[in-house]
Amino acid sequence: MHIVIIGGGLGGSTTAGALREQGFDGDVTLVGAEAHLPYDRPPLSKDYLSGSSTFDDGVVLHPREWYDEQRISLLLGTRATAVDPRGHRVTLNDGTTLEYDKLVLATGSTARTLSLPGADAQCVHTLRTREDSDAIRAEFGEGRRLVVIGGGWIGLEVxxxxxxxxTTVTVLEHEELPLLKALGPEMAQVFADLHTEHDVDLRPTVEVAEIVTEGGRATGVRLGDGSTVEADAVVIGVGAAPDLSLAETAGLDLDGGVLVDASLRSSDPDVYAVGDIAAHDHPTFGRIRVEHWNAASTHPVTAVAALLGGDAAYTDAPYFFSDQYDLGMEYLGHAPQGTYDRVATSGDVGKREFVASWLDGSGRLLAVMNVNVWEGLDGLRGYVGSQEPVPDEVVQVVAQK
Incomplete structure (x- = not known):
């Protein structure tokens, strides 16, 4: 039996490892478009970008010897261009093909960009790969001016x-607050205050008209009101798009992602999808697609169990984390703006040492976030997504530990 995994990131590497951990003894081939060994992406906007970790020690998931020991065949620097489910065949960019019995798609996402004049100029960056992170870090330094378009997680971490x-930094955000759609106004304000306190020129409710260039290089960003923010470099941080090109060639059912059941199985019973591209059935949150590290790291265990014939279902709540200045946070659950009724906090929001709980009108806990309170999720984890209301005393006592 031959299992082919397409995607050389966390989801692909974890799937390969899970196959061996769960006893699969057949052939495993991992196809990765990048020439690097599979690596973790969160450090690209955190420790690696700041220079506090190296690529080999802080980003690469496993040394090459690990893949040899696990008998995982690596095809790096190789792009899969088409999938033929009827023939159980994958076509590669060199024209060769791989035959598979089961296929796992872990193709991840691509960085969104903007259709603006100047968006393709030199010194205009997006962030998705090691090379992107290296290029952005090269723009940092005293006396350098960086404009970040987009106040989401990537933009704020950059x-x-x-x-x-x-570096002198200006963040341009279309909404009234950064992270508004993700956190709602109550908690988005915490991050807005954090950045302004660190002398970021945060400009909400702005429209970006063009990236100004001179000699092919970015020199600033012109706003909708005609004013210009001068810059030596620009980072476009406006989100990511799931890479569905192969899923499309395979004729899989799609709806903003690859439609999969609770076991991560697609509309083709021999094809599974994990990580960013998987729009899966969740027992609490319904159909959901999550572009966070945790999905790529935890989907594979369920997908592999099902692929090998087990009765498996993915039930984890979405989870992500962020580090910005002296603020570290973890978020568990799913409560985008407009889905909750109130946010309860315990601890000290002003000192940024607190736990926030997103609750619906019945007192059910949709999501929880701990900020610089590292045991904050423990007491609430079991209530996230539960149909039972969370007791007020549980919400209030967590941050007092």
Missing amino acids: AASARGVG
């Missing part, structure tokens, strides 16, 4: 890393 080495 801003924090840049400020850490003295």
